[in-house]
Amino acid sequence: ISVREEDEENSSRGRDDVMYVERCRQHRWRCAEVTFTCSDVALCQRWVSSIREQLVTITSRPKHLLVYINPYGGKRQGKRIYEQKVAPLFAQAGISTDVIVTEYANHARDHLRTEAELKNFDGVVCVGGDGMFSEIIHGLIWRTQIDDGVDTNCPDETLLPCSLRIGIIPAGSTDCICFATVGTNDPVTSALHIIVGDSQPIDVCSVHHNNTFLRYSVSLLGYGFYGDVLTDSERKRWMGPARYDFSGVKMFLTHHYYEGTVSYLPARGIVGTPRDATRCRSGLAAERERGQICLFVSENDSEWRTVRGKFLAINAASMSCACPRSPKGLSPAAHLANGTTDLILVRKCSRFDFLRHLLRHTSKDDQFDLTFVEVHRVRRFRFTPRHCQSDSDLELDLQESSKRQIFSQICRDHPACGCTPTYSSWNCDGEILTHTAIDVRVHCQLIKLFARGIEEPAVFEDVANPCAI
Ligand SMILES: CCCCCCCCCCCCC/C=C/[C@@H](O)[C@H](COP(=O)(O)O)NC(=O)CCCCCCCCCCCCCCC
């Protein structure tokens, strides 16, 4: 991290303090210190300058960072976390910062879009949850495309990758993007990944409706269960992160299902499937694999498939979506940067079966190994809720079950009857999407994080002197 020369008063000895990264359990990193002493002060000074020269040659390390703090996310501790745990480390590592504490929602997004002098910085730091991260990528991606005149309303447009890396200091409620790319939600670990200049590309989904751009997503796009949990939980923000558990239990008991059509373009020519036992891990093999991945983005060699039905949940996981609630995540084998998203369809089933599916997110059992669950690795997908389908589709439906339609119409007109509502909403990285019919496309490695993905346990279990903390 850094080296510091200590003055030993009344002594002819030299003393250097070297700060370095030490790996602890569960992917956590800590800042450790070792002191070198030497009877020859001049030699000691040569050590210091030699180490400093070495550090300067590592060009991947950021020197100037633009920091956005959401003081309102999670337990409202963002400012304190940054000031107490992160700022001192940045100072230690000789990193200068411009810090903006946001004053309202979308402040960070709009500042990045229109005001920020991006050329002055080597990266952006986001202190907050997935919603704050979402603001940052919307600002950065918009800025990158506008500089090159890309039409973001066109779903087929190839987007330009953003050059600035983003660091996430977790200070939100779920922080799944941090957890799934670093392996832990720990501000100090994240700060150290930023300081050492790690780089992890990640895929971004664009979400469109009728050739109009709606949003980007990097973690979960969820309709049905996760959309309803989010909508319900936003009204209970005062509860803090526990609001999700409260609304989770409530929506589980409510047991709403939604009818609609999902079409998807299966990913061909990629390594792996969502049912693999292997996980997305950092290291050489992953690097090599990553190099091959985007060569296969051609969409012509695979055909669209359509699934119609009643769903409790439709989830697209572009990364594992691991978080403290589910350390393996919604799609444990999802890759961070292979240009695909894992589309998980949970059909209508009993409460008992849905609970079995949910519980498997917290154990070693396979949550996809159930008759009412299917999972596909896709490059694109579309969703149309039933009452939003084209006229010809509706006619078909009418012929199939005219009675059912009449009943659902009656139910829509009489919400008090307690029947299942027609529409849910999409949970897009924890933000509510107002449109239900959407067209989603994965953009391979559109952004980069100050992270390195999840390291194999062996890397740190071998450490001779495990961290005492
Ligand atoms: C019975 C226990 C079942 C546990 C099932 C856990 C599955 C958890 C998968 C979580 C995936 C999370 C994906 C991440 C989404 C985030 O982008 C997003 C925003 O994050 P931010 O707050 O930092 O801005 N977060 C969320 O949308 C929160 C989703 C949380 C879902 C919690 C669901 C709890 C379910 C509880 C069911 C309990 C049934 C009990 C029956 C008696």
Ligand SMILES: Nc1ncnc2c1ncn2[C@@H]1O[C@H](COP(=O)(O)OP(=O)(O)O)[C@@H](O)[C@H]1O
């Ligand atoms: N200063 C602010 N005041 C109010 N809302 C804000 C502010 N800054 C950001 N936001 C918004 O707060 C919401 C929640 O932020 P997020 O970081 O996702 O925390 P959480 O994980 O608790 O949901 C996001 O929609 C974000 O756009």
Ligand SMILES: [Ca+2]
């Ligand atoms: Ca949020």
